[in-house]
Amino acid sequence: MALILAWIVPLVAWLGHGYPLSPAWGSVLLAPILWTAGLVRGRRLLLPFGFLSFVALAASCTVGGRLLLGLALLGLSLLAWDCADFFRLPASARALAVRRQAFLWSGFVTGTGIALAIGASFLHLVVNFWALVGGMILVWMLFWLLLREITKAHGGETSGNRSVSEPIK
Amino acid sequence: MISRKARLEFLALLILAGLGLAFRHPGFLLLSIPLVWHFTLGLSLMPRNPRESLLVQREVWPRRISEGERVQVTVEVKNIGKQKVSLFVRDGPYPRFPVSEGTSWALGTLKPGESLTIAYKSQPLRGLHRLHAVAAEVRDPLGLALEELEFPCLQEVLVLPRYENLSRLELAARRTLPMPGTARARRGGIGLEFFGVREYRPGDEGRRLAWKAYARRGEPVVVEYEQERAADVAVILDVRARAYRGAPPELFDHAVRAAAALAHYHLRQGHRVGLLKYGAVLAWLFPGYGRRHGEKILRELAQAELGESEVFAELAHLPTRLLPTGSLLLFVSPLLFGDEETLGKLVARGYRVLVVLPDPASLTFGRLEKTWEAEVARQVLTLERWALLRRTQRSGVAVVVWDVRRPLAGLVRKLRVATHIWR
Numbered sequence: 001m002a003l004i005l006a007w008i009v010p011l012v013a014w015l016g017h018g019y020p021l022s023p024a025w026g027s028v029l030l031a032p033i034l035w036t037a038g039l040v041r042g043r044r045l046l047l048p049f050g051f052l053s054f055v056a057l058a059a060s061c062t063v064g065g066r067l068l069l070g071l072a073l074l075g076l077s078l079l080a081w082d083c084a085d086f087f088r089l090p091a092s093a094r095a096l097a098v099r100r101q102a103f104l105w106s107g108f109v110t111g112t113g114i115a116l117a118i119g120a121s122f123l124h125l126v127v128n129f130w131a132l133v134g135g136m137i138l139v140w141m142l143f144w145l146l147l148r149e150i151t152k153a154h155g156g157e158t159s160g161n162r163s164v165s166e167p168i169k
Numbered sequence: 170m171i172s173r174k175a176r177l178e179f180l181a182l183l184i185l186a187g188l189g190l191a192f193r194h195p196g197f198l199l200l201s202i203p204l205v206w207h208f209t210l211g212l213s214l215m216p217r218n219p220r221e222s223l224l225v226q227r228e229v230w231p232r233r234i235s236e237g238e239r240v241q242v243t244v245e246v247k248n249i250g251k252q253k254v255s256l257f258v259r260d261g262p263y264p265r266f267p268v269s270e271g272t273s274w275a276l277g278t279l280k281p282g283e284s285l286t287i288a289y290k291s292q293p294l295r296g297l298h299r300l301h302a303v304a305a306e307v308r309d310p311l312g313l314a315l316e317e318l319e320f321p322c323l324q325e326v327l328v329l330p331r332y333e334n335l336s337r338l339e340l341a342a343r344r345t346l347p348m349p350g351t352a353r354a355r356r357g358g359i360g361l362e363f364f365g366v367r368e369y370r371p372g373d374e375g376r377r378l379a380w381k382a383y384a385r386r387g388e389p390v391v392v393e394y395e396q397e398r399a400a401d402v403a404v405i406l407d408v409r410a411r412a413y414r415g416a417p418p419e420l421f422d423h424a425v426r427a428a429a430a431l432a433h434y435h436l437r438q439g440h441r442v443g444l445l446k447y448g449a450v451l452a453w454l455f456p457g458y459g460r461r462h463g464e465k466i467l468r469e470l471a472q473a474e475l476g477e478s479e480v481f482a483e484l485a486h487l488p489t490r491l492l493p494t495g496s497l498l499l500f501v502s503p504l505l506f507g508d509e510e511t512l513g514k515l516v517a518r519g520y521r522v523l524v525v526l527p528d529p530a531s532l533t534f535g536r537l538e539k540t541w542e543a544e545v546a547r548q549v550l551t552l553e554r555w556a557l558l559r560r561t562q563r564s565g566v567a568v569v570v571w572d573v574r575r576p577l578a579g580l581v582r583k584l585r586v587a588t589h590i591w592r
Contacts, residue, residue, distance in 0.1 A: 062196035113203030
């Protein structure tokens with residue numbers, strides 16, 4: 001399922017742009033190729049790159065003025081992203097039920113998210129300069145917190161008595 | 170704990186929001202809305218305090234088995250909370266406790282009051298198996314948050330070594346104890362085997378009178394039988410890892426089985442049997458009698474493991490103070506060069522020594538392809554081992570070279586005196 005969705009994303013992008021024949025469009029295949037390699041060859045580290053490529057594709061559509069297409073691509077990417085996660089659960093009768101439930105949840109959450117974004121696009125908000133600066137600071141603080149969390153998870157910080165095995169000099 | 174997936178999603182969201190703010194492009198901000206929604210709603214679906222919502226019970230039956238038998242393990246996980254919980258439960262894996270039927274994991278979503286059962290069978294290998302905690306991974310349906318939990322349900326399964334019932338082993342200790350047994354005491358008294366005749370003494374039973382000898386000699390004589398008494402027997406299991414190096418790992422299991430068979434046989438004969446595990450640490454089980462003591466010995470043997478120790482690397486540090494002089498020492502070991510000297514000294518000090526040598530070549534070469542190189546290697550090893558065994562045997566030690574693919578009973582049955590190497 002994740003594979004099918006991953007190949008649908010560039011197809012939708014291509015169709016959304018009126019199926020142009022420019023060879024530059026070949027580059028959008030990079031994301032599903034990364035995704036396929038990640039899923040089929042068991043290299044799960046490639047999946048995040050694939051996902052970020054999908055998000056970049058959606059963002060480029062938005063920059064080009066195709067907001068709805070961008071949102072559709074993002075929605076499909078999120079569905080593929082969720083499927084790639086729960087379809088690697090070990091197969092059993094119970095796992096099928098869990099997968100089905102997870103897929104329904106994913107569809108619901110993504111669908112409502114897209115609907116919210118479309119709804120928000122009809123709002124006309126005026127953001128002044130200081131709100132913009134405040135927003136930037138907030139975003140970068142959150143980014144810093146994320147980085148800190150990632151470093152912690154990899155054992156970047158240590159405490160307590162630890163002995164390190166190394167040759168005696 | 171936030172998963173890697175959630176972190177990456179958050180990173181994408183921050184990049185989009187940052188670009189939207191930096192370039193004042195509403196499209197980026199609108200794109201970040203589904204991501205924010207997916208991220209926050211996904212995390213909010215994670216159950217609160219899943220540890221308190223779950224009750225885990227494990228049942229293991231039976232908890233004491235012999236090698237080759239199977240154990241049924243049932244794990245029940247019940248949701249006693251008020252929220253729905255999606256989880257992956259796993260029991261094990263435990264070393265030397267392989268799953269032979271069923272699966273040791275389960276995946277499911279539990280509504281309040283529902284339960285999930287894992288049932289599997291295992292054919293564990295010899296040893297004392299400690300089944301520790303049952304592991305559970307609770308996650309939200311979108312896989313953004315996960316919590317790894319451990320539910321301690323410590324249970325022990327004891328797998329005793331499987332052993333042969335030896336029917337006869339005539340090698341006896343040099344000294345006997347003043348208790349009835351089956352070791353010939355080389356003294357006249359009550360027994361089964363004829364020992365001699367002597368003159369009648371007041372108090373002797375009339376039925377023991379040898380009438381024909383009485384008629385010949387003209388004075389009353391009585392028949393004496395050889396007394397049968399209990400003896401001290403020490404089973405010494407070699408647990409020096411060095412002695413088993415290069416051999417398949419199951420050779421040690423065979424050695425343990427041989428030790429169990431010897432100990433069990435001598436206990437059945439009414440002897441006082443002690444057990445010494447020599448090599449890693451000095452584990453000495455004081456000599457005793459009876460079935461309860463037999464069970465103790467089996468428990469000790471079940472837990473026997475190979476190990477290394479500088480102190481006990483050589484057999485010379487065998488604690489002879491623990492072993493009464495004149496007792497029968499049953500040494501189960503593949504033997505190392507240098508051991509024969511110590512064994513010879515033990516014989517010189519008055520012990521009767523029998524070495525049961527589980528043959529490493531019987532296991533190793535049975536599995537190798539029949540090539541010229543393998544044949545040469547086999548012959549070289551056989552010669553080396555033969556030289557070692559000859560030296561051991563010359564010092565008065567009885568040696569049984571045991572091809573572990575065959576029963577041990579047949580070899581020890583024909584063992585009488587320490588003049589041959591039995592193989």
